Amino acid sequence: MTLRKINIFILVLIGIAFLIIVQRNLINLNDFLRKENSESVLLQPHESDYEIKSPNKLGVSATGVEIPVVITAVDERLGALIAAMNSIYSNSKSNIVFHIVTMNDTVDHLKAWLSKTALHAVKYKILQFNPKVLDGKISKDPQQAEMIKPLNFARFYLPSFVPDAEKAIYLDDDVIVQGDIQELFDAQLKAGHAAAFSDDCDSASSKAIVRGAGNQNNYIGFLDFKRETIKKLGMRASTCSFNPGVFVANLTEWRLQNITNKLEKWMQLNVAEDLYSRTLAGSVTTPPLLIVFYKQHSTIDPMWHVRHLGSAGAGNRYSSQFVKAAKLLHWNGHFKPWGRASSFSDLWDKWYIPDPTGEFNPLRRHAEEK
DSSP states (O other): OOOOHHHHHHHHHHHHHHHHHHHHHHHHHHHHHHHHHHHHHHTTTTTTOOOOOOOTTTSSSOEEEEEEEEEEEEEEGGGHHHHHHHHHHHOOEEEEEEEEEEGGGGGGHHHHHTTTSGGSSOOOOEEEGGGGGGGTOOOOOGGGGTTOOOGGGGGHHHHHHHHHHHHHEEESSEEEEOOOOHHTTTOOOOOTOEEEETTTTTTGGGGOOGGTTOOBBGGGTSSSTTHHHHTTTTTOOTTTTEEEEEEEEEHHHHHHTHHHHHHHHHHEEEEEEEEEEETSSSSSHHHHHHTTTOOOOOEEEEGGOOOOOOOHTHHHOOOHHHHHHOOOOOOOOOOOTTTOOOTTHHHHTTTOEEEEETTTHHHHHHHHHH
């Protein structure tokens, strides 16, 4: 082979290598742009990012690592958020920042309530959730309207609300925290685990489960194991479930494992195949999490998630001493402490701050005043 042919051959190889590199870069760029676009869809373009920095009301400046607490705000139950925030803020000297995820129609009401009460001194950010991110991922069945409210799915997109954090706490709004939230934040997650939940079977709340009301403590209550797609997963139907109303997330692992994308996949499959919408528990937010975190999650102290206080007869299942000793109380179920009938509502009342605008009134109190 002549020298000229060798040079041409080398040039051809260089050209091929160059084209391969360009192709890979274009693919990576496309993935990056797709990710950026997904995140931009999640939050409204006119996102409100409002933060106050001031001393903790216990009289000691908040110190230490920042603790991001993500919680949603729905206008018709805004009093729940206020009571939850007040209980967390009042029981800790830690550097807590609330990341409040809400919709446009709630922002003004929320700011007024926070600014005109004792909570004016807390650190918080208000993030407006864009429901368009759920297009094609949730059912349009009107019978499921209560379950498929957009903010119920905010927990699936946790890293987008705290993009610079390595760890965060997610809480439902119907909770009261009686311990120092620092203790929950310090929960140790096993290597490779993106979240820590409180398992139902082992929790102090397991005795409060009311099967007739649709609550379950294992996977068969949440997933339709007759569906071929579920069968293929090879999961045991008797596996203990967990309640995702309270959890600690390792956001670094969450991002590395693409947890959000996996959750979205199961949401889309459910729309197409009805994998869990009509199961006993009737939940549409818990099943994707149960699938994605099957035997891949750590656990938190059961006393940091004493739940089912909103179920029928909860007052007969728990002693007042036990409830008062709990670190976190969760009124999941039909009966909320701001409603007409609820167990242990006095513990919620302790942290509730009346709405200065007069728009929100606990139904129970409102009825008593009349």
